[in-house]
Amino acid sequence: MSIRRIEPGPRMSQAVIHGNTVYLAGQVGAPGKSVTEQTKAILATIDELLAQVGSSKSKLLQTIIWLDDMADFAEMNAVWDAWVDPANTPARATGEAKLASPEYKVEIIVTAALD
Template identity: 40%
Template sequence: MIKRYIQTKINHRVVEYNGVLYFGGLVADDKTKDMKGQTAEICAKIDALLAETGSSKDKLLTAMIYISDFDAKDGMNDAWLEWLPGDILPTRATIGVAELGKDTLIEIVVSAAK
């Protein structure tokens, strides 16, 4: 059975199937923050969505991270590792993109077990 959470105009924030939660891309609301700040804000959003859907960050399976500036990747990694202890890191890919929207430096897509 498919269960959908938090409908927006164009998607659902999370879709659940067979005990796996699939998240749509998340970006920071405060675009004045640097890469580390935007990453930390997104991680807090992921925490809230995980809690709302009955999961937690220790159940993350995979992450796709899109960044518009590879020179700022260290800031992203710093915030990521402050949020996630090393023993629960999911699989991850970081992909450089030309544009994510005005002043958006990073977008994160995750999947987690329920």
């Protein structure tokens, strides 16, 4: 089975397709912006990457969300709930972690089906 890499770089690819599954790299929003703004930007990027490979948010299989502070859970969820396809919600986990820079408040990783 072939492996296709989307926007490969020296450290990572933005997406990797193996079979009928697409794995996206962790996505972050603009550093220093609010949790709401970062989450909206991340979800827009996810939409773009999924469309680029022939998938969509209705085909999400799994989502992992990292917050730098779990106190922001409700704020992030307000954006998520407005975006996610309610008929096709993925398996999801949310946790707290130190992110790559203190200016990042949210990172989202998704796995989706292609068909």
